[in-house]
Amino acid sequence: PSGAEPDRRNLTSMETDALVGGLNVSDGHPRMPLTTAQRAIVDSLPALFDEAEKRVFEEIEAEAQQTFLHGIGQHRAPIGTGRLVSCYSSSVAMDITARALAHRTDTIALVHPTFDNIPDLLRGRGLKLLPVPEAELAGGEPELPDEVGAVFVTTPNNPTGWVLSEDGLRRLAAFCARTGRVLAMDTCFRAQDERAQYDTYAILEESGAQWVVIEDTGKLWPTLELKAGFLAWGEHTDLPLLEYFSDVLLSVSPLVLLMLTRFAQDAERGGYAELHGLIARNRRALAEVLDGGPVRLTDPDARISVARVTLPEDGPDAVALYDELVRRGTHVLPCGPFHWDRPQDGVRQVRLALARSGEDVVRAARALVDAVRAR
Numbered sequence: 001p002s003g004a005e006p007d008r009r010n011l012t013s014m015e016t017d018a019l020v021g022g023l024n025v026s027d028g029h030p031r032m033p034l035t036t037a038q039r040a041i042v043d044s045l046p047a048l049f050d051e052a053e054k055r056v057f058e059e060i061e062a063e064a065q066q067t068f069l070h071g072i073g074q075h076r077a078p079i080g081t082g083r084l085v086s087c088y089s090s091s092v093a094m095d096i097t098a099r100a101l102a103h104r105t106d107t108i109a110l111v112h113p114t115f116d117n118i119p120d121l122l123r124g125r126g127l128k129l130l131p132v133p134e135a136e137l138a139g140g141e142p143e144l145p146d147e148v149g150a151v152f153v154t155t156p157n158n159p160t161g162w163v164l165s166e167d168g169l170r171r172l173a174a175f176c177a178r179t180g181r182v183l184a185m186d187t188c189f190r191a192q193d194e195r196a197q198y199d200t201y202a203i204l205e206e207s208g209a210q211w212v213v214i215e216d217t218g219k220l221w222p223t224l225e226l227k228a229g230f231l232a233w234g235e236h237t238d239l240p241l242l243e244y245f246s247d248v249l250l251s252v253s254p255l256v257l258l259m260l261t262r263f264a265q266d267a268e269r270g271g272y273a274e275l276h277g278l279i280a281r282n283r284r285a286l287a288e289v290l291d292g293g294p295v296r297l298t299d300p301d302a303r304i305s306v307a308r309v310t311l312p313e314d315g316p317d318a319v320a321l322y323d324e325l326v327r328r329g330t331h332v333l334p335c336g337p338f339h340w341d342r343p344q345d346g347v348r349q350v351r352l353a354l355a356r357s358g359e360d361v362v363r364a365a366r367a368l369v370d371a372v373r374a375r
């Protein structure tokens with residue numbers, strides 16, 4: 001435990017504490033069992049190692065990017081153009097983006113709430129942040145002072161599950177093109193929600209805006225953090241992204257890319273249906289445990305692999321409940337830190353991960369209700 005007060009700790013430090021054991025519904029990383037088909041891919045890793053050793057890296061990378069991105073509707077992703085690179089994680093891609101944006105502007109308009117490592121990475125590069133509610137981004141005409149040089153949106157958003165619609169993106173991209181702002185998107189949860197799988201790149205290219213997109217394979221398959229974050233940008237995006245990427249790494253492992261290609265192929269052949277089914281079943285199971293009790297599901301129509309619950313006014317607040325649950329061996333996240341500009345907005349909500357076995361989700365939901373009632 002980091003020792004700092006939970007309401008001032010960042011979310012990832014609490015997720016780290018959850019790694020020491022107990023019932024972990026803290027981080028949004030996949031911790032459900034492998035399916036049979038996925039287990040077969042893991043069993044083929046030695047053969048994949050030999051294949052990765054023999055083949056040309058660029059060909060393995062393009063195949064992985066194409067299989068994954070086309071599988072989630074992104075047919076116009078800039079594969080093979082030199083404007084789509086593979087990073088060890090989406091957060092590495094995010095930091096490269098933050099460094100590049102700081103080269104261009106002092107102030108970023110960032111969706112509020114969202115996962116706190118995004119504002120932390122942006123502020124870490126000296127950027128000032130302006131919070132923008134999801135609804136204002138969806139309207140496509142956020143009220144922004146002139147000094148704002150970029151708009152950063154997480155869609156589907158974490159922890160709300162809100163999705164920027166196709167029309168919303170069209171409006172927002174046109175707004176950014178018209179006002180000379182870079183549009184940056186973190187689409188890490190996109191593969192879990194088909195409403196987010198319209199071709200983002202087609203819209204961005206047609207808009208004339210300068211744009212950056214961060215994709216992630218890390219929220220989907222229980223591959224023990226073997227993953228890639230893809231960083232893409234537009235032909236007219238005037239940011240030193242490739243230069244800053246090269247400062248961080250030469251390449252991710254071709255073995256990881258080859259494994260991701262296999263997982264993405266399996267996903268298209270039914271793996272995504274199984275994943276969406278698991279998440280939906282777990283959200284329903286959570287709702288059933290809560291049903292009729294003092295705690296309610298905050299975002300019933302969210303489809304991403306995390307769920308917020310709203311606590312009763314007369315019970316413990318999110319930090320007190322988080323502490324009590326840790327004492328009982330169950331790790332959730334208090335939602336305060338997601339509200340990076342107004343933490344008090346999350347004082348009555350906690351988040352549970354759903355990319356877990358059904359048993360884990362039900363046990364955690366029951367532990368939560370017991371802890372709320374006990375106070």
Ligand SMILES: N=C(N)NC[C@@H](O)CC(=O)C(=O)O
Pocket residue numbers: 012015026027028029091115117158306
């Ligand atoms: N670089 C960081 N801090 N990674 C943690 C992040 O992946 C967890 C996350 O996004 C979630 O739990 O929703």
